[in-house]
Amino acid sequence: MATQNSGKMGQTKRSTDDLINGAVSQQQDWHERRRNFARVFLNSLNVFAKPNPNKRVVGKPAVKSGGNKKDNRSVLHEYWFPVVCAFIVIFITIWVLCNHIRAYSTVSGSVIPEPIVRTVPAKLKSPKFDIVRVGDNGTIIVAGRWHKNKGVSIFMNQKLVATIMTDKNGEFVYAPTHALGAGNYTIYLMDIDSKVKSNDKAFIYVSDSGPENSVSLLMTKSGSTVLQAPAMLRDGDLSVSKIDYLDNGRLVITGDGLPRLRVSVTLNDNVLGTARVSDYKHFGLGADVDELVPGDEYTLNIRMHDGDGNIVATVSHTFTMPQMTGDDDTYYTVRRGDCLWIIARNFMRRGVLFSVIAARNNIENPDLIFPKQKLNIPVQQKK
Secondary structure, three states, X not given: OHHHHHHHHHHHHHHHHHHHHHHHHHHHHHHHHHHHHHHHHHHHHOOOOOOOOOOOEOOEOOEOOOOOOEOOOOHHHHOHHHHHHHHHHHHHHHHHHHHHHHHHHHHHHHHOOOOOOOOOOOOOOOOEEEEEEEOOOOOEEEEEEOOOOOEEEEEEOOEEEEEEEOOOOOEEEEOOOOOOOOEEEEEEEEEOOOOOEOOOEEEEEEOOOOHHHOEEEEEEOOEEEEEEOOOOEEEOOEEEEEEEEOOOOEEEEEEEOOOOOEEEEEEOOEEEEEEEOXXXXXXXXXXXXXXXXXXXXXXXEEEEEOOOOOEEEEEEXXXXXXXXXXXXXXXXXXXXXXXXXXXXXXXXXXHHXXXXXXXXXXXXXXXXXXXXXXXXXXXXXOO
């Protein structure tokens, strides 16, 4: 029994010695590989510090000390570290220069700002309107631009009313002291030397109920822009924003009310028609009326009715019919919920004429119009 145990103990001791010797050998091999890697790395760093005795000669293989093993390292492999360092230095230099130039430009722009010179652009081919409005006392103010030190004639309803000289900046202002009577006025400009007319016109409506109800528009080839809007006629939730009497004998009223209620319109107690307020609170109604005589007085009543037909709000507007300008076009600003069919029905009697409005305004898809879009509407003359 003792002999068998001693034999097993001897076998166990020899196995332990083998494990220890193997571990020591692996550790020595790892240290040797680390020393070789460090030696190669340091040699690559010192490639420019001292001549390489083992440098490869063209046509002859390099020989290491202690053996004849060929060195297959390429030139790029030998010089990779200095090449990377050179690229890093170049990148840092470019980055510093770019940031320095940007900082210099910012400082110079803030210290020496560009001068602001108010001059008329060379591409301005005709006199331009800037401001056209009706003052509190019924007088008008017309301001615009043209070339400096030039004479500009102002025509109102085809009649010359004034000639103004522009200043050194090409600006002019016309502000007569006398008030205009109630009515419609169309204004255009003309250079007194070249007879060049303004491409745009200004339209003014002077209300007999006060300047707050007057309106001025800048009419261009692309549409019209409101320069002065009238105060809306209002009674509670019912408001009237625009009343148009067209050369084709059509009266168009637009406004806002309570959704889905009905609105009726009468002129001198003659019923013109009814319209439903949309879900977006807008309504519009167009109707044919007898010829309105300039100088005669008319009363327009707009009433809103509830579901039982009871009147819940009324807006009354009494006006003296002004002299018509004879313009063939009118303008309309699209509101939410509008469609070309309804606009054509209100202004041109028939909804099927929506294609005429689309063609005039270069609308490719008649089903797609946008709120606040300006529409030029051709008005057919009444026959």
